[in-house]
Amino acid sequence: MQRQRCLNGIACCLMPVFAQAAMPAAHACPDSVPEASISLNAVPAGWTPYIGGPLYLSAAAPIDGAPARRGQLVPSGERRKKGQTTLSYRLEGRYPDGKWLQCSYGVHGEVTLSRRMDDSISLCEFTYRKGRKAGQNEIDIDCS
Template identity: 45%
Template sequence: MTRFQPIAISALVLLAPLAAAAEQRIECPGEIPQASVKLTNTPPGWQTYVAAPLFLHNAAPTNGPPQDLGQMIGDTVRKSKTEWIDKYSLEGRYPNGKWLQCDYGVLNEISLSKRLDDDTKECTISGKKGEKAGQNLFTIRCK
């Protein structure tokens, strides 16, 4: 064994926790297409029509699945009229899991949610205004 091998082994041991905390990038779909929005049980005699897709408007981690309504409030790192960055600490217990919720429509009428890895410790969400009314664009990084 050369004198450099113990150094290499020590470096691998020190870097192992960094590999476990690898950053994951999550992308919310940019819109929910018109064809995906279906109205059922409408009053007799009324015809439905969906005029446009619903654009992504908000994104945030939640404490549990969407029906738990556990949307979290992040710490604002930076904010201007058109851009913002929020950071969410996900330390602690989450008995129903850690989730990411993507909301669509100006009033967040519809949401898509995805469960995050249980070992996720934080998420940083950068947002900026989109081109369409009510549309926002997000970069989501969790580790």
């Protein structure tokens, strides 16, 4: 009986940890863009398009305004340590068109997914590690 109480106590304490781990991070890019969501339209006559796999995450950064505005920002700092690189972005000041997170896919960032971030964010750090696929990076994003 004592053992059962102990196990129940542990389960109650760990449940919030597991629930938090299952929730998607507020500032995280999807690992890939599935091939089913990619389409090629108006290809030249006589050519057959084929998409053989997903596009993997290659880069991420905050941008100034919506993606069409192309408001690329320059990192304010860079640190390298044991196979990873961390880029820091200070997001102080006015951003009349908002602060956005842009996630780039494909070896050269051919496709991007973006979404608006909270205006109160003043600092973001992006930590890069090489992924398993060609051109892929695993990126941890920490914004506050």
